[in-house]
Amino acid sequence: MPRYKRSEGEQIKEEVRRRLLAAAVDEFATRGYPGANINRISRAAGYAQGTIYNYFPSKQALFAAVVGDIAAQHCELVLQGTAGAADPPSRLERLFAAGFAFAEGFPNAVRLIASAMQAPEPEVREVVQHAYEPLRAYVEQEIVRAGCLGKDFCAIDPRLATAVILGVYFGGCAAGEDATRIRRSPHAVASILLEGLKRSR
Amino acid sequence: MPRYKRSEGEQIKEEVRRRLLAAAVDEFATRGYPGANINRISRAAGYAQGTIYNYFPSKQALFAAVVGDIAAQHCELVLQGTAGAADPPSRLERLFAAGFAFAEGFPNAVRLIASAMQAPEPEVREVVQHAYEPLRAYVEQEIVRAGCLGKDFCAIDPRLATAVILGVYFGGCAAGEDATRIRRSPHAVASILLEGLKRSR
Amino acid sequence: MPRYKRSEGEQIKEEVRRRLLAAAVDEFATRGYPGANINRISRAAGYAQGTIYNYFPSKQALFAAVVGDIAAQHCELVLQGTAGAADPPSRLERLFAAGFAFAEGFPNAVRLIASAMQAPEPEVREVVQHAYEPLRAYVEQEIVRAGCLGKDFCAIDPRLATAVILGVYFGGCAAGEDATRIRRSPHAVASILLEGLKRSR
Amino acid sequence: MPRYKRSEGEQIKEEVRRRLLAAAVDEFATRGYPGANINRISRAAGYAQGTIYNYFPSKQALFAAVVGDIAAQHCELVLQGTAGAADPPSRLERLFAAGFAFAEGFPNAVRLIASAMQAPEPEVREVVQHAYEPLRAYVEQEIVRAGCLGKDFCAIDPRLATAVILGVYFGGCAAGEDATRIRRSPHAVASILLEGLKRSR
DNA sequence: TATGAATGAGAGTTCATTCAT
DNA sequence: AATGAATGAACTCTCATTCAT
Known part of the structure; x- marks a missing residue:
C-alpha cells in the first residue's frame, strides 16, 4: 500500500519537484550549465x-526540465498577453510588454534562458531553441x-525580421545594465522595431 | 639598445603568446569558460x-587576455571602418558593415564574445564589457x-538606443542560424534600426 | 493449529520469498555480487x-540465501540421481549426468555458483563451499x-582426486563456450576421469 | 612524491607503471573487478x-593491462617450460609442472585470472580469454x-579435451584449499588426465 | 506487511595548478 | 624557458539501506 494516499503522494512529489526545479533555476542562472553543481542544487532545495x-x-x-518549465510559462504568458491584439503591430507591442513583464518578475529564469541561448555547447542551445x-x-x-501581408511592414526577409525581433527580445532578458534598460522600456523598444520594420528598405 | 628593435627572445615570446591565444580562442569558443581545458589549449598550440x-x-x-585581445582587434577594425563616415546614420551603417565582416572572418572569436557577454558569472561579463x-x-x-543632436534621430533615451543597437550588433555575433542570418544582412539590419531611431516616438 | 497446514499468511510469505530469490539468481548471475542491484531485484520480482x-x-x-537455495536443490537432485548406482564408477558417471542436466536446466543458477566459487572475497567462497x-x-x-577401497581406482590422495573431480564438475557449470562443451558431454568427461583415476600412477 | 631526473625519464615511467600494475594485481585479486577501487590502487602504489x-x-x-601482463608472463613461462618436450604426453606433463610452478610463485596474479575467467561480465571474460x-x-x-594424430590419445573431440585440460589447469590456479592441493601435485594431475585421454571411450 | 522517497558514502573520472628537472 | 608527471579537490552519478506511512 502506498505510503500516502495516491493523491497526497503525487501532490508531495510534485511539490518536491517544484522545489528542486526552483533551486536549479537559481544555480543554472548563477553559474551556467557547466558550472552548476547538482549536489548543491539538491541541498539548496533542502x-x-x-x-x-x-x-x-x-x-x-x-537542465532540459528547467528550461522546458521556464519556456512553457514564458510562452504561455506571452501568447496569452498578445491574445487580444488584432493587428501585427499591436501584437509586437504586447509581445514586448508581456515578455518584459515576465522578465522583470523572474529575472533569474529569464537570464538563464538568455545565457543558454548563447551557450557554446550546441546541445544546450538546441534544448532552449526547441523549448x-x-x-x-x-x-x-x-x-x-x-504584418508583411497586411502591409503593416515593408517587404523584408521574414526570417531575418524574426531573428532581429527575437534578438532584441532576448537581449532584454539578459543580465546587466543594458538589458535592464531595455526590459524597462518595452514600449520604446517595440516602437523602434515597429517603425524600422514599417519603413526600412 | 634601441627601443624599436626587440630582442630575438622577446619576439619569440610574443609569437608563443600569440599561438597560445589563438588556441585558447578556439577552445573557449567551443566549450565555454568552465568547459575549456587549459592543458588541451597548451597542447593544441604545440x-x-x-x-x-x-x-x-x-x-x-x-580568458581575460583572450577577450581583451579579440576586443582590441574588433574595436580597432570597426572604428577604423567607420572613420570616414560623416553623419551618424552612415556611421551606424558602417558599424554593422565592418563589424559583421569581422564576425564573418573570425566567427569563433566573435561567438566567444557574444557568449561571454551573457555569461552567468558577473566577473566574466565585466571583463568583456570593459574591453x-x-x-x-x-x-x-x-x-x-x-544623431539626436543633428535631428537624424528622434528624441530617445540615448542609453536605451545604445543598448538596443549593441544588442542587435552582438546578436549578430552569436552562434546559430539566426545570428548568421543577421550577420549576413548588415545593410538590412542597419536600415531597420535607422528607420526605427528616426521615427519612433 | 495443525503443523501440516501452514496458514495462508505463511504460504504467501513463502511465495514472495521464492519470487525474490528467483529474481536474485538472475541478477547475481548476470552482474556478479558487487554489480548486483538490490532494488532492481526487488522490482524485477514485482x-x-x-x-x-x-x-x-x-x-x-x-546472496547467502540464494546460494544456499541453489546448492540445496542442486545437491538433492544430484544425490538423488546417483542413488541407484551400485559401484563408484557408475556413481561418478551418474554424478556428471545428473549434475550437468541440472546445469543445462538452470544455467544462470549454476553459473552463479561457479562464479562464486572463484570469488575474490573469501566470505563468498566460504558460503558456497559450505552449501x-x-x-x-x-x-x-x-x-x-x-573406489580406492574396492580397487576401482588406483591409490591416489583421495582429497586430490576429489578436488580434480569437483574442479571438472564445476568447470562444466561455468559460463562460456568451453563450459558448455563440457556440460554437453557428461559421459565423455566422466569416462576421462574414470580411466584416469583407474590407472594413473 | 618521486619527481624524476630527466635522464632516467623513460626508465622511471616504466618503473611507475610497474608499481601501479603490481598494486592493481593485488587489488583486483583481492576484490575482483567491480570491487576494486582505482584510487586505492594508486595510493597503494605510493x-x-x-x-x-x-x-x-x-x-x-x-584491468586489461593487468591481465595482459600476467598472461604474457604466464604464457611465456609455460611455453618455454614445454619447449623441450618431444611428445604430447610429456608436453602435458610439463604444462602442469611449469604452469603450477608459476601459480605457486604468483598466487595473486593467477587467482585474479582464474576469477576473471568466471566473471559474470562477458567483457571481463573476453579480455582474459583473448590474453x-x-x-x-x-x-x-x-x-x-x-596426441590424437600420434595415437597417444584415443579419438576424442579435441575441443572437449582442450576444455577439460584447461578447466583442470585453471582450477589449479584458483583460490582455496582444493586449488592448492591440485597446484602442488602437477605430476599426479597430469597423470590422471593422461591416462584418461589415452583410454577413455 | 508493503511501500518508495530519502539518504549519504563512495565510485570513476577530470583538470587547474605546481614544480623538479 | 619549457616540460609533463604528480597532485588532490571536485564533479556526476549509483545504490544499500532506512523508515514514516
Whole structure:
C-alpha cells in the first residue's frame, strides 16, 4: 500500500519537484550549465545529495526540465498577453510588454534562458531553441508574415525580421545594465522595431 | 639598445603568446569558460601542458587576455571602418558593415564574445564589457547622441538606443542560424534600426 | 493449529520469498555480487524497492540465501540421481549426468555458483563451499574412497582426486563456450576421469 | 612524491607503471573487478589518486593491462617450460609442472585470472580469454590434436579435451584449499588426465 | 506487511595548478 | 624557458539501506 494516499503522494512529489526545479533555476542562472553543481542544487532545495536523482535522471535532463518549465510559462504568458491584439503591430507591442513583464518578475529564469541561448555547447542551445519554438513560430507567423501581408511592414526577409525581433527580445532578458534598460522600456523598444520594420528598405 | 628593435627572445615570446591565444580562442569558443581545458589549449598550440603557465598565471587570466585581445582587434577594425563616415546614420551603417565582416572572418572569436557577454558569472561579463567600452562609447557618443543632436534621430533615451543597437550588433555575433542570418544582412539590419531611431516616438 | 497446514499468511510469505530469490539468481548471475542491484531485484520480482528488506536483512544475506537455495536443490537432485548406482564408477558417471542436466536446466543458477566459487572475497567462497559440503562429502566418501577401497581406482590422495573431480564438475557449470562443451558431454568427461583415476600412477 | 631526473625519464615511467600494475594485481585479486577501487590502487602504489590516470585511461584499460601482463608472463613461462618436450604426453606433463610452478610463485596474479575467467561480465571474460589464446592454441594444437594424430590419445573431440585440460589447469590456479592441493601435485594431475585421454571411450 | 522517497558514502573520472628537472 | 608527471579537490552519478506511512 502506498505510503500516502495516491493523491497526497503525487501532490508531495510534485511539490518536491517544484522545489528542486526552483533551486536549479537559481544555480543554472548563477553559474551556467557547466558550472552548476547538482549536489548543491539538491541541498539548496533542502534535500540530500542523491535525492535529486529520484526526480531527474541526469544533469542534462534536469537542465532540459528547467528550461522546458521556464519556456512553457514564458510562452504561455506571452501568447496569452498578445491574445487580444488584432493587428501585427499591436501584437509586437504586447509581445514586448508581456515578455518584459515576465522578465522583470523572474529575472533569474529569464537570464538563464538568455545565457543558454548563447551557450557554446550546441546541445544546450538546441534544448532552449526547441523549448521556445512556439514563441518563435508566433513571431514569424502572426507578427512578421501577417504584418508583411497586411502591409503593416515593408517587404523584408521574414526570417531575418524574426531573428532581429527575437534578438532584441532576448537581449532584454539578459543580465546587466543594458538589458535592464531595455526590459524597462518595452514600449520604446517595440516602437523602434515597429517603425524600422514599417519603413526600412 | 634601441627601443624599436626587440630582442630575438622577446619576439619569440610574443609569437608563443600569440599561438597560445589563438588556441585558447578556439577552445573557449567551443566549450565555454568552465568547459575549456587549459592543458588541451597548451597542447593544441604545440606546447607542453605546463608551458601556458609561463605566459598566463591562471585560467581566468588567460580568458581575460583572450577577450581583451579579440576586443582590441574588433574595436580597432570597426572604428577604423567607420572613420570616414560623416553623419551618424552612415556611421551606424558602417558599424554593422565592418563589424559583421569581422564576425564573418573570425566567427569563433566573435561567438566567444557574444557568449561571454551573457555569461552567468558577473566577473566574466565585466571583463568583456570593459574591453568593449571603446565601441560602446563610440556608439553612444558619435552615433546616438550626435544623431539626436543633428535631428537624424528622434528624441530617445540615448542609453536605451545604445543598448538596443549593441544588442542587435552582438546578436549578430552569436552562434546559430539566426545570428548568421543577421550577420549576413548588415545593410538590412542597419536600415531597420535607422528607420526605427528616426521615427519612433 | 495443525503443523501440516501452514496458514495462508505463511504460504504467501513463502511465495514472495521464492519470487525474490528467483529474481536474485538472475541478477547475481548476470552482474556478479558487487554489480548486483538490490532494488532492481526487488522490482524485477514485482515488488517495491524496500520490500526485499522484509525478507532478507542485507545484500550479503540475500546472496547467502540464494546460494544456499541453489546448492540445496542442486545437491538433492544430484544425490538423488546417483542413488541407484551400485559401484563408484557408475556413481561418478551418474554424478556428471545428473549434475550437468541440472546445469543445462538452470544455467544462470549454476553459473552463479561457479562464479562464486572463484570469488575474490573469501566470505563468498566460504558460503558456497559450505552449501556444497554434502556434494563434496559424497564425492570423497562414496566415490573416491569407496573406489580406492574396492580397487576401482588406483591409490591416489583421495582429497586430490576429489578436488580434480569437483574442479571438472564445476568447470562444466561455468559460463562460456568451453563450459558448455563440457556440460554437453557428461559421459565423455566422466569416462576421462574414470580411466584416469583407474590407472594413473 | 618521486619527481624524476630527466635522464632516467623513460626508465622511471616504466618503473611507475610497474608499481601501479603490481598494486592493481593485488587489488583486483583481492576484490575482483567491480570491487576494486582505482584510487586505492594508486595510493597503494605510493601515489595520489589521480596519478594512475596518467598511465591508464580507465579502470577497464587498467584491468586489461593487468591481465595482459600476467598472461604474457604466464604464457611465456609455460611455453618455454614445454619447449623441450618431444611428445604430447610429456608436453602435458610439463604444462602442469611449469604452469603450477608459476601459480605457486604468483598466487595473486593467477587467482585474479582464474576469477576473471568466471566473471559474470562477458567483457571481463573476453579480455582474459583473448590474453590466454596462445596457451589455449598450444594445448589444442600441440598437445591434444598432435596426441590424437600420434595415437597417444584415443579419438576424442579435441575441443572437449582442450576444455577439460584447461578447466583442470585453471582450477589449479584458483583460490582455496582444493586449488592448492591440485597446484602442488602437477605430476599426479597430469597423470590422471593422461591416462584418461589415452583410454577413455 | 508493503511501500518508495530519502539518504549519504563512495565510485570513476577530470583538470587547474605546481614544480623538479 | 619549457616540460609533463604528480597532485588532490571536485564533479556526476549509483545504490544499500532506512523508515514514516
